[in-house]
Amino acid sequence: xxxxxxxxxHRASFELNVQLQLPNKxxxxxxxxxxxxxxxxxxxxxxxxxxxDGKLRFNNQIWQKKTFCLPVHQRPLGYVFQEASLFPHLNxxxxxxxxxxxxxxxxxxxQFEEVVQLLGLGTLLNRYPSQLSGxxxxxxxxxxxxxxxxxxxxxxxxxxxxxxxxxxxxxPFLEMLKERLQLxxxxxxxxxDEVTRLADHLVYLQNGEVLAQGPLQQMLTDPDLPFIxxxxxxxxxxxxxxxxxxxxxxxxxxxxxxxxLFISQQDIPRNHLPRNKQxxxxxxxxxxxxxxxxxxxxxxxxxxRDVVLATSPPQQISxxxxxxxxxxxxxxxxxxxxxxxxxxxxxxxxxxxxxxRSITRxxxxxxxxxxxxxxxxxxx
Amino acid sequence: xxxxxxxxxxxxxxxxxxxxxxxxxLILLCAPLAWWLAHSKSRARVIIEALVALPLVLxxxxxxxxxxxxxxxxGAVGGFLEQLGVGHLAFSFSGLVIxxxxxxxxxxxxxxxxxxxxxxxxxxxxxxxxxxxxxxSFIHVVLPLSRRGFITAxxxxxxxxxxxxxxxxxxxxxxxGRTQVASIAIYNYVEAMDYQGAHQLSSILVLSSFTLLICIxxxxxxxxxxxxx
Numbered sequence: 001x002x003x004x005x006x007x008x009x010h011r012a013s014f015e016l017n018v019q020l021q022l023p024n025k026x027x028x029x030x031x032x033x034x035x036x037x038x039x040x041x042x043x044x045x046x047x048x049x050x051x052x053d054g055k056l057r058f059n060n061q062i063w064q065k066k067t068f069c070l071p072v073h074q075r076p077l078g079y080v081f082q083e084a085s086l087f088p089h090l091n092x093x094x095x096x097x098x099x100x101x102x103x104x105x106x107x108x109x110x111q112f113e114e115v116v117q118l119l120g121l122g123t124l125l126n127r128y129p130s131q132l133s134g135x136x137x138x139x140x141x142x143x144x145x146x147x148x149x150x151x152x153x154x155x156x157x158x159x160x161x162x163x164x165x166x167x168x169x170x171x172p173f174l175e176m177l178k179e180r181l182q183l184x185x186x187x188x189x190x191x192x193d194e195v196t197r198l199a200d201h202l203v204y205l206q207n208g209e210v211l212a213q214g215p216l217q218q219m220l221t222d223p224d225l226p227f228i229x230x231x232x233x234x235x236x237x238x239x240x241x242x243x244x245x246x247x248x249x250x251x252x253x254x255x256x257x258x259x260x261l262f263i264s265q266q267d268i269p270r271n272h273l274p275r276n277k278q279x280x281x282x283x284x285x286x287x288x289x290x291x292x293x294x295x296x297x298x299x300x301x302x303x304x305r306d307v308v309l310a311t312s313p314p315q316q317i318s319x320x321x322x323x324x325x326x327x328x329x330x331x332x333x334x335x336x337x338x339x340x341x342x343x344x345x346x347x348x349x350x351x352x353x354x355x356x357r358s359i360t361r362x363x364x365x366x367x368x369x370x371x372x373x374x375x376x377x378x379x380x
Numbered sequence: 381x382x383x384x385x386x387x388x389x390x391x392x393x394x395x396x397x398x399x400x401x402x403x404x405x406l407i408l409l410c411a412p413l414a415w416w417l418a419h420s421k422s423r424a425r426v427i428i429e430a431l432v433a434l435p436l437v438l439x440x441x442x443x444x445x446x447x448x449x450x451x452x453x454x455g456a457v458g459g460f461l462e463q464l465g466v467g468h469l470a471f472s473f474s475g476l477v478i479x480x481x482x483x484x485x486x487x488x489x490x491x492x493x494x495x496x497x498x499x500x501x502x503x504x505x506x507x508x509x510x511x512x513x514x515x516x517s518f519i520h521v522v523l524p525l526s527r528r529g530f531i532t533a534x535x536x537x538x539x540x541x542x543x544x545x546x547x548x549x550x551x552x553x554x555x556x557g558r559t560q561v562a563s564i565a566i567y568n569y570v571e572a573m574d575y576q577g578a579h580q581l582s583s584i585l586v587l588s589s590f591t592l593l594i595c596i597x598x599x600x601x602x603x604x605x606x607x608x609x
Contacts, residue, residue, distance in 0.1 A: 103511060
């Protein structure tokens with residue numbers, strides 16, 4: 001826990017009152033509706049919110065305390081704004097050099113070429129921001145931020161103003177970034193999809209206050225939080241992908257808590273594939289280290305509505321994925337015909353939304369061993 | 381084709397000198413003011429903005445009249461300078477510069493203010509997160525981004541000074557070789573029914589102003605084109 005903050009802002013129409021301790025690794029997502037204060041909180045951390053009253057300590061550095069406030073340009077952070085904010089009078093190369101040149105050589109932790117390659121910006125360097133698509137601009141903005149060798153990366157809904165094509169253009173880069181750079185990220189979004197794909201730690205904000213915070217899976221399956229009561233209720237399982245585990249019939253084998261899951265080989269993100277099996281050559285990904293046989297961690301999103309429960313292992317069925325789990329508890333759903341079942345899979349938690357009639361018919365009760373059949377898996 | 385008298389030449393020289401000096405001084409002095417107007421949330425801003433725009437609506441003779449009172453030997457400023465031994469400013473070139481600056485003030489402040497408000501806000505925040513100190517951001521981000529504002533301000537102020545008449549007549553008088561500018565010399569020619577003399581000076585002003593504007597707009601356009609490619 002190495003980002004400690006305590007902020008208060010009083011405005012006529014808005015109040016922020018947040019005390020938090022955030023982990024110094026992985027992606028922490030600030031999640032909430034618009035107006036919940038997530039962007040304001042992010043700006044407080046960056047030092048862009050002048051009216052903020054409070055304390056902020058990053059690792060051993062004090063960034064804000066009483067009347068002291070470390071100026072933004074002296075904080076070792078990178079910031080990606082919602083709408084890509086590049087300097088219109090500079091081309092991509094000079095935009096990227098802007099922050100790079102302002103960091104002393106001894107303090108640089110990244111190579112210029114490395115960032116250009118990582119984000120696939122090689123062909124864009126001579127263009128001006130007005131000649132880039134939204135997704136490209138956001139990639140350049142990310143590059144600019146990374147080139148300041150930040151110790152903390154702040155991202156304010158970097159994909160909110162992008163269409164779905166541009167999102168698809170940048171999301172893989174964010175995921176890769178997470179794996180490749182040991183850089184703590186604080187990421188603001190209101191998109192569940194981005195949460196499940198990127199978050200390790202989740203902070204739920206409501207009306208300027210922290211409603212709850214914790215590791216992703218714990219938050220997604222917390223019965224007191226609104227995540228489980230939406231039609232989109234889902235859980236994210238931590239699985240391992242073995243590099244040698246691609247079968248002859250084009251399936252990939254994952255293991256989760258010692259049990260097997262199969263997914264289509266095509267669905268695996270390219271950066272997870274062993275080098276010789278990459279489906280498409282992609283220069284900026286080519287240097288990705290091949291995964292060891294211990295298995296590379298991979299995230300699997302399972303929607304509650306895609307889980308079917310059975311009390312005995314089904315035999316004659318086309319579904320491939322069947323996990324042995326234990327019923328933790330059964331709750332009423334917003335939809336009166338449905339129930340939400342929390343299932344323990346080793347140390348992990350899954351959700352299943354099934355009809356109340358099925359609960360009665362199968363006689364489901366806590367601590368019972370059941371079989372969870374998974375109809376659909378989204379890979380992250 | 382032109383046969384200019386020494387008096388004509390000196391009037392033209394004074395006109396150009398006046399326009400150049402007052403434009404340069406105005407841009408230097410107005411940049412901080414325009415920055416403040418563009419970014420301040422102070423309530424005094426409205427009053428300052430109104431004051432800055434005042435020369436747009438006041439007849440130049442009104443401003444010239446008050447300036448004459450103020451800068452003359454018995455005025456607050458003129459009297460003080462007199463006491464210091466510098467001498468009052470009425471009917472002097474320095475007085476002309478002050479009058480001309482006042483007259484062109486809104487034409488410099490407003491383009492700069494617009495440029496600064498566009499080059500402020502988010503861009504400055506981005507620069508700060510990229511480790512640029514406020515001063516560094518001003519030099520490397522704000523100034524390049526507001527270049528067009530500076531060019532517009534300069535051109536407007538210069539052109540405006542060239543054509544100034546009423547205020548100069550009031551504050552500078554009509555002293556050949558010292559405070560007589562081209563526009564006043566033209567007026568003298570017309571008064572004396574010497575239309576040939578008036579034509580000469582007038583056509584020179586028309587041609588030189590036009591050439592100047594073409595050069596500046598062409599430069600500006602070129603700069604814009606290189607920015608895109």
